Amino acid sequence: MSAREPIDAVLMDARDPLARYADEFHHPRDASGRKLLYFCGHSLGLQPKRAAQYVEQEMADWRRLGVRGHHDAGRPWIGYHEHLAAPLAQLTGASESEVVAMNSLTVNLHLMMVSFFKPDAVRNRILMEASAFPSDRYAIVSQLEFHGLNAREHLIEIAPRAGERTLRTEDILAVIEEHAARLSLVLLPGVQYLTGQCLALAPLITAARRAGACVGLDLAHAIGNTPLRLHDWGADFAVWCSYKYLNAGPGAVGGCFVHERHGRDGALPRFAGWWGHDKAARFLFEPDFRAIPGAQGWQISNPPILSTAPLLASLEIFATAGLQALHVKSLALTGLLRRLIEQRLAGMVQVITPGSPAQHGCQLSLRILRDPSEAKRCQQRFTDLGLIADWREPDIMRMAPTPLYNSYGEAAAAVEVLARALQA
């Protein structure tokens, strides 16, 4: 490491206008009480301190009010999820009626495909990335099979070029063009889960729609991480989970975006439930379904208040800090981490996440340049030394400094830990 870098990290922390937000979170500690270097926000975000208070408020209202809590709780349960619409709309670049917090990511993906994957004799193919998170592929293949189709003929999977790790925009555009007449749905990630690559969504969405396909996005690794403009980009739908950068806790309630142009389309097929039915008439218990206009019309069941409360707590922190300011810090923080890794760990690791600011979010993915068993031992060593990052076989380490609760000093310390783990 150059002698200047640790000093840079200290200065950067001293000048960081968002530094105080770290104290909004519980930081895991080791047995001796020492704060661990937590770089796993891409997997499970830390617990906001105020989350327990938000959950406890609902527990107290439930204790105190029983069923009357639906209407008389401090935040009446009947409309609880609506408190999430404004902050989610801000994070996704959507209008409030285009977003809804509900279910979990894969469930929402299935629900969206019911509406937006409508294969016919000509358009019956789905395009996705070859190394997508497996749940997306399972969902897509099972949807194809549900329609009597099969992955071999009807699933197009685009991979990086031979010898490359990340996708090129021009290659995705070329595949869209090649299959234009047959494409029914294009599913893209906002940020690729393994490599941390942020895709150029605007041109890809435009091209896919021009080809006549519907476009869906998996924003698991993008929401709360990178700036999104879902409405303007024109995606048909997007789905996400809230346990990563949104810090809403394990298995927390996920979310969904449906573009305004579909919000009142009664002809779209959908799997309906009473929570998506016309709010004013919900308790008239009418037999025929009339969807609430907008994304809320895709809800099925009444929402899980106790697992929605931490999300509300967390989104309040985002609303105060502001995604734009967080993104500025994120670029500086991840940029520092990359520089230190490249200086200090040259020849030992290779950063595979693209370097251009538009092509990454918080996460850096590193290839450990060791034989596989040694790489695995290295993972154990950095964990023992107090660095919480994660490992994807055979040789990828993912680490994500998150601007809400990680500091520049922690980024410098993490690189020192990695150096010790790799040199041991």
Ligand SMILES: Cc1ncc(COP(=O)(O)O)c(C=O)c1O
């Ligand atoms: C990119 C991506 N898609 C889908 C999922 C599945 O999410 P869920 O279990 O909430 O359905 C994950 C989970 O980590 C993910 O990272």
